[in-house]
Amino acid sequence: MVSSLLSRFPRVSARGLLHAEQRLTERYADLVRLAYLALPPSLGRHRRVLLAHALVQRSLPAAAAGIPAPRESSDDVSPMSRSLYVPVLREVLAVSRRPPGWPGHVPPPGMLLPRLPLVWGLRLVPRAGGADELALSRALSELSATARAAFTLLRVERLTEAEARGVLEAAGFDRVETELDCARRLDVTLDRSVASILASQEFDPCTVRARPSDLLRRRRRVRLAGTTLLVALITVVTLVVCDGVPLVSPTAGPAPRGTSRSGAPAVADVVRVAPQAWAATSRVDFTAWPARGSLVHDRPLLRRASAAWTGEDDGTRTRITRTTGTPAGPPLDAPHLLYAGRIGGSTVVLLHDGQRLARYAESADAGARSLALARVDDADVTTAAAVALDVDVRRDAVRYLLAPWVAEPGTRDLMRPDTPARPLAVDGDGLTASVPVFGTGTDCGSRTVLQLRSSPRIAEHHAFLLAGLGDMTPVHLTYTPLPTRTAPPRQPREATGPAALLAWARVGCAVGSLRGSGVKAVNAWDFAEQYLPDGAGRAVWTCSRADTWRGPGDVTVTLRTTAAATGEQARPVARLRTTGACGRFGQHVVVHANWLSPKGSWYVLAAGSRAVSGLAVTGDVTADADGPTLAVRAPRGAHTRVRARSAGGLRTIDLSPGRSGQRGDEV
Template identity: 55%
Template structure:
């Protein structure tokens, strides 16, 4: 939407009213989109839609009478003019969305602003309304926006969709009393850079359209229970009132639920329980949206033992790398409590860590507690948790948004995935795990698909390597071939991705007990080899941990390799930003023996490399991204690259074996 430069208001109140109403009707969809994007995601999708429409409709009354300072010019005419209706509407919508639910100055802490509780039109009973889900790119953008401040989201939309300049956006946000406007503009710029597709096209999709909605019923059983509960409470209140009126001895009674927890230590009654439909009504799709499941979710004795094992550990806790052993500061969220095979299992989450408690099912003996980081989990990394890790198989508890579960073997990319049975509670049948030995006969992984309410046709791979959370596997394809370069990893479910992972699958054994969150295979270069050596593809595999650091392994494979033959390791590096969005350039070199027995020095660089300089047993410089030159027996070479940015780049890490 581009703002039209209307003439400044001149005339009577009736003219201003008609003009404001006309502009609001004409631009209603864009204004609702703006309010919907700026409102806090914690409202949930249904409530946020209703509040967005309410804000825009209430803005009409204020905008038709308000007097604000200089107008926002048209993006095509960056000149200042008089006050316009469009500007007043934008300012009022922004101000209302930015301040929604905000505690006013001098307002008591912990109190909710009464304006956030006042019923406003539109009101909807018995239905939930929310925008239709977009694709993977839209979901990724929504997750990034939910983590950004409201003012930054507003600046992002005004710049990309409305096409306004930074000065104009700065003026609008200041008029709307937005906090720290310069920081909001900087964050908006970062959001634009991180979008691999046009931000304007993504924001114009159905994911962010608060006017094109789909409807669904609320929880009918819950509504029935609530109606009965209301009647019961009303009857109880009446009896209590009569009793107090008859026998009031002047004393104060306190129920057990009103007694504060001693010393701030959480108890079983304090455990957070999320309702079953939360995942479908929130933009935060992670462990916080998991409902409490399992046949023993109300077994207080079991929950007491599990919580006590975490808050008052009497034995050693199994900690994943870089995971703090401190007890939870507040009552954790209950994700699962039930019987799995011969063990009783309780799964807890404190917002940063997962804790799995198990004990012998028959006699409540042999307790075990494992704790691992799970901060900043998302729709994929919060999709499954290991319930039974011992032995060569494991069962997994799947997220409520997983619509389909399958298994496949990475070493057989041409074999279709097989269906995996999942119970009503979300527990899978036993699944083979990746063995700890170097034996590479199979590499089983989970292939899951999210519900279309989250993202259409979104399938992804998770590798079970023994940790609480399976490792998310992704793929970044080669640049070129008539398609734009991928700026972000893709799900590793396509034929090309599966073929690339078949050559890397055996390396997954090394990830056991390392706290790895995700591994991305980036095919960064390709070249034709001499002496009929075939076509080579260079890969940088980056393993990111939950603590943020990452290790990389550079390798190459040729078309002469068998489908599951491991690629040849060229270099390794630990705790590096290489091959990530913070290290987008890579270069590597290696010696190679051709099918005819001749030795060559090979080198390759990523897309921005313009010149390669090889030294060591071979010295050569070439204006290219790849090279292959004759070399002595088993040459030892290093390479340095020159980038299109004018910078020089050293090879990754140390030579591999």
Template identity: 50%
Template sequence: MSAPQRERHPRPAGPVPALGQAEATLVEHYPRLVRLAYLILPPRLGRHRRVLAAHGVVQNALPARPTPIKKGRVPAPRDDRAPALGWIVRRVVGAALSYEHGAARWRRAVRPALPAVWGLRLTPRIGGADELALEQQLATVPAGVRAAFVLQHLEGYASDTAAELLTAAGVPDPEAALRAAKALGPQDDGTRAGLLLDSVEFDPCTVQARPTDLLRRRHWRRWGAAAALLVAVMLTVGQSAKDPASPEPTTPSAVGVAMVDPGAVGRAPGTAWQSSSRIDFTVWPARGSLVDDQALLGRALRAWARPGTAVQVSAAPRTGTGPTAAPPQLLYAGRVDDADVVLLYDGERVVRYAETTGQPAELAFSRADNADVTTAAALVLSRTGSRTRFLLAPWVAESTTRDLLAPDSPARPLHVGDDGVSDAVARPDLTGPCSNWPALQLRSSERIAEKHAFLLTDLGDLSPVHLTYTPPPGGGVPARQPREATSTAALVSWSHTACTLRSAVGGGVRSVNNWVFAEQQLPENAGQAEWLCSRADTWNGPGRAVVRFQPPTTAAREPGTLIADARDTSYCSRFNQHILADAHWSAPSGASYLLAAGSRAVTRITVTGQVRADTTGTTLAVKAPPGQSAEIGAVLSTGRTLGAVH
């Protein structure tokens, strides 16, 4: 495993601290500086490479010139009175930001940067759901925005000081970065965001050590010999290779040699999931009748490394299709529905390779980073006609299917073979009448969680989508969180909205949550209505929120009245839990009403314009003839105002 490369450290303006003073300051604040660098570095590096790069950035932040620094020329974070610390922080931030631009800013004389780690993968300890959500959100914004967020909430910089530091670090528009950073993290006074950033999830000094692929290391000498042979061959035929008319060489590159060896593919032990604190694809054992078919595995790896025109390649949105840097892990290789199928995992993507007689080979890619016990519970093995066959995780103890449009019907058992392959099940009809919506209802082994059942549905990608439900606000504190959609209320809610999942097909969706953010007693004793926000989160971060009003007469398959459809938004996520919506509704008497409802923190709703009303609480109903203008607003318990979503 190669170490990260040394980055060019931007030289802060002003005098340089004395070398001894700088070293003492760096050592004293080392954990804090490394955490700062880790959070700013691009998540695309992966957790292991970010750990090493963060340590390398800080360890190479010492000045080259031992000129004493004058106090007060560089702003220091919080209440620190050591001028050298502010200088080093600025240098660390600039170096971490430079990774966003890839190799363009690397030193011309590239050389390994310490620390160099061989034979181990170092990753911070796994945090909770809030930390994971924040990590995913930080991955969707530019490095300058991450830096602004971290400097304010972790380091405690004031806005003007943070802007000054970002400017010195090369951020082109620090004010825009600071504004964008305000939309990140929990929407509170910043205390919660600081606690999350200070958690073990983002601590590169407290890490877990795991071996790299043991079988791959046995083949390092073979790879080295192959690479040396390749260099010799290239030197021998170098002159002929310069001829533009020469055919494209078929000899694989040194990187290709490293990843196309089927003997180097990783394989997890069959019981690894039973003793692991990380339940995802890394603990899937290699299953299937063809796991020892070296020829098939070799073809799959070569197709991945260099597909060629004879391979049909497809990928979920914003999913790379390039080769992996190291041999992947084998999840499955077997014969399924007249096709030879191979499933591979490289730590960030799941790859499906399939060969069918008389047809081009297929190669499909799907994101799988930060998968968990539910989102790593199943993968699509094959789709034939209107049916799907899944490979289930080793921790799935019970498998059933159900129709989301029939919430009162019991789940039906689904047979799964000893190799984890399910019988073929119906998949949702995405074009014709929406008369049923099949879903998997799985239950985890008690070794993972007692009585933990959850729903998955096939939306066209390799990973089925996890369906959850957040019930209406209760009287307690804190706010209710998404839970598994297996209760009666959850199934009834999904019976109304399942057909709307058609709009998310093939969109790289990871999970969809139905949140009943308010209940309202309708005028004229017309019953109780629900206000619903359905949020779809993708694997790459951006989300979509659809708000609907559901009267009590809403039938199954009918999603109610569409209020808003917001894309690339944080609405209805853990980072934006405040929402206000309004709708026009006709009572059984024929009278027209303006209805409004807000989430649990709404304390007052007002209507201005041609229609005027003012009430305390989370719901409002006022008679309003059609066509009259009305502006809806609300006040939160924090005193902040909130406008209606559109």
């Protein structure tokens, strides 16, 4: 076995091998970071950490062949260090094409021992970062392994494009030029601080947190493994003694206490959080919810709810529904019990497994059972503030269970920004009175939303809006005000200020069309304003971005004028699906549309975001203007396209429906 391992090393001198190991040690942290970022995100953070260390350590034999013996001159230091990228990326490429553990995976020659490092009983994950790190991590997850490796080489290792291309081609990556273009496109959407973000602890697999993986059930599993081993030993001995006499196999008995037949956690593993845990943790989400309700100790009820989720129910037909993008299957870990009690004519149990909510309901009259699953793996103090527990379809009303940190619950009509919020009655368990559902259709007379205020123990003067759109969790509404030329780019904020409420009163009706689509949050961004010709007053361009729990987002661009009647909804100009526009990685946008003035004249209007310094319209009409807005007289139905100029050559995203010279929308 030892000889097989040593055979993997090239024929180099002991001094050369020692020098190669020294060079690898000097660059170890950087190489592990490169491997961690390039590995598939689907492997999970714990597995990627261990695999990144293992791949870099396995690359030592290949690195030894490419590093010459030490010399007195330091002229070759940079080429020698860069040659270390190639063997590491070769290992990453092999994992990306066929992850270890897949059927048919053949370990490399000489790998007869388990891959090091080995970690049992612990999960190692990098330290969590902030919103910038999370957004960048999501953007990288949408790239291929080649593009992620190229992006890391360019932004962190500071290689030139030619050097990065040479490293990727030497490592055996395909479509290198195309993937370099993808990396460049992501690069132009980021600010210059992205290199420091990539160097933060969020992306550092050498600075990790350790936490137990199965601490509560480890002893039970050890006893179960010992019992299984003893039974297997007795079975083997019995077979030997019986000398081939067939044995009658007994029928399968009940599953061990605490687990289901599928291995999923059972009712004995339900976790209950202390009532004040939310005030003593930095993670304010569903994991901090205590167990509430009059039936939290009703074990038969909890057993039925657990059986419905794990698929181990007693044959009773349970109707199962899932929010768009929510994975099916049993709980991933012992679920947290959030609520169990009677609401109206139903009994409801609410569970959370760290990534999903499960709402189990039994009807007292018909005896029907239902299970609803909703994805909530990135919830925070706002998106984990309320859960719809009881929906009355006949009365178009819903009752919410509020988070324990909600101090002032209320409701308001989104279409009436001047009307203050009204208090909302809540019982001792956090269950609200009935709230009208957020309406659908073109009749925008009223749109009821929740206005909640967090306890000052976690956030001072923090109020926010939630709109129930038919999913288990209501949608968080935010607002980004108009940019200014002197101030830095503005960030989304809570939609509770006067300007935000006025904007949402004009664009909020369209939110009803997102009903039941798994939306997490909607941000209304006023990205440009302009004065309209023919004395039509001022107009504001708004890009409303709806982000889903699964990641992708859709945008709707609207144009609202100050001369419009009170309560009139802004007119839609463009819609894009599954786009990064109007978000953190799509801050630079441009749009144009055909517009009819009050005097009956047609114009082409164009507008860009804060970084746009000039606009040019071509096609049936030609015009050029400095600044982020433009208006030019044009025939009705004009076919045009718009091109934006920006400081520093920043790439802008064209949101116009006529991006290929087709006729733009008429407003």
